[in-house]
Amino acid sequence: MRLRIRPITWPRPALVLADTPRPGCTRCGGEGGRAYDYGDHETGEYVGTEWDPCPCWDEDRSWVLLPLPRFPRRRQPHVDPWGNGYSDEPPF
Structure with a gap:
């Protein structure tokens, strides 16, 4: 087992210790598997x-090392180009 630290964002932000593929594997060449395309049996179209x-x-296989805080998104305050402060009227 080869371990590495990597960040994740789902289900919540955290740093995890994750397993990695063997670099000398003869089956996958160190990529952890292989992807292959398949199609519809009748039409032959890509599915x-x-x-x-x-x-x-x-x-x-991964273990959470450090949960990271969720930072709230910063909202930009409404800036009135005429300098009158905030307005209740829609912008259109």
């Missing part, structure tokens, strides 16, 4: 891409 994970890596 999507499927991810086939390699057994050398478990992408769900």
